[in-house]
Amino acid sequence: MEVEILNSNSLQKSLGETCIVCDEEKELGIHLYTSFICRDCEKEMTNTPTSDPKYQYYLDKLRRVKNSPLYS
Ligand SMILES: [Zn+2]
Known part of the structure; x- marks a missing residue:
C-alpha cells in the first residue's frame, strides 16, 4: 500500500485506535x-x-458502524 502523507506533522503516534471516519x-x-x-x-x-x-458523509460512516454485524 503506497500512501503519500502530504500533511503529516511531527505528532508521534503511539498505540492509538483507528478512527472510522478518517481511518487514521x-x-x-x-x-x-x-x-x-x-x-x-x-x-x-x-x-x-x-x-x-x-x-x-459522516452519517454514512456512522451508519456503517450501526450496521455492524455484531448488532444485527
Ligand atoms: Zn478521525
Whole structure:
C-alpha cells in the first residue's frame, strides 16, 4: 500500500485506535458503539451543519458502524 502523507506533522503516534471516519490511528477520541472516532473528526462533525453535504458523509460512516454485524 503506497500512501503519500502530504500533511503529516511531527505528532508521534503511539498505540492509538483507528478512527472510522478518517481511518487514521489516533489516541484521542470517543467511542461510539464498538468503534472509535478521533477527536478531530468528532469536532468536525459537531461543527458541520446538518445541511452541509459533508454531514451526510459522516452519517454514512456512522451508519456503517450501526450496521455492524455484531448488532444485527
Ligand atoms: Zn478521525
